[in-house]
Amino acid sequence: xxxxxxxxxxxxxxxxxxxxxxxxxxxxxxxxxxxxxxxxxxxxxxxxxxxxxxxxxxxxxxxxxxxxxxxxxxxxxxxxxxxxxxxxxxxxxxxxxxxxxxxxxxxxxxxxxxxxxxxxxxxxxxxxxxxxxxxxxxxxxxxxxxxxxxxxxxxxxxxxxxxxxxxxxxxxxxxxxxxxxxxxxxxxxxxx
Numbered sequence: 455x456x457x458x459x460x461x462x463x464x465x466x467x468x469x470x471x472x473x474x475x476x477x478x479x480x481x482x483x484x485x486x487x488x489x490x491x492x493x494x495x496x497x498x499x500x501x502x503x504x505x506x507x508x509x510x511x512x513x514x515x516x517x518x519x520x521x522x523x524x525x526x527x528x529x530x531x532x533x534x535x536x537x538x539x540x541x542x543x544x545x546x547x548x549x550x551x552x553x554x555x556x557x558x559x560x561x562x563x564x565x566x567x568x569x570x571x572x573x574x575x576x577x578x579x580x581x582x583x584x585x586x587x588x589x590x591x592x593x594x595x596x597x598x599x600x601x602x603x604x605x606x607x608x609x610x611x612x613x614x615x616x617x618x619x620x621x622x623x624x625x626x627x628x629x630x631x632x633x634x635x636x637x638x639x640x641x642x643x644x645x646x
Contacts, residue, residue: 515580518594522572526565533561534629551634558629559622566621571610573617574601 494502503511537557541549549557575597583590589604591597601609 515576518572518576518579518597521594522569522576525572526569529565529568530561530625533564534558534625537561538629538633549633551630554633555626555630557626559626562625563618563622566618567611567614570614570617571598574610574612577613 500512507514534557537560538549538554541553541557543549575594578589578597578601579591579594589600591600
């Protein structure tokens with residue numbers, strides 16, 4: 455029995471959470487809001503987080519990350535399966551690689567847009583406030599309420615276009631490669 459690769463994706467991606475948290479902190483410091491923060495490496499920031507916040511500081515925003523990733527995966531693979539099925543031949547032949555790529559791209563586009571509010575919340579929870587005027591969030595609900603109250607509904611879709619521009623082609627290519635069975639051949643897996 456083989457687990458589908460899609461079933462292990464959330465577990466693998468969330469195991470990288472501490473590295474992504476450190477990356478987020480180091481890239482956020484370069485924006486206009488964080489220009490007063492000194493240049494710091496990801497390793498130095500990780501050490502700082504461990505010393506000041508403990509292990510929970512590294513996993514800050516994990517709940518929001520799961521709140522984004524689980525619905526994304528459910529939506530993406532459901533939509534992808536349906537769209538890809540439409541490309542099957544009349545005698546049950548699998549869809550073409552190009553059709554699989556287009557199905558993956560379209561389903562990722564819709565899924566990424568749908569979960570962008572969760573991505574905004576996750577990002578806000580993970581960025582360390584630098585000044586007294588910056589909001590501090592107590593959790594997912596508090597963050598959502600403060601964003602809505604102070605910035606409006608549109609703020610939940612900040613960064614949607616760049617996110618879609620990265621996610622949609624990535625998943626389109628991934629589904630095309632999977633459809634082409636390169637991944638199975640490279641890993642020595644065979645469909646039964």
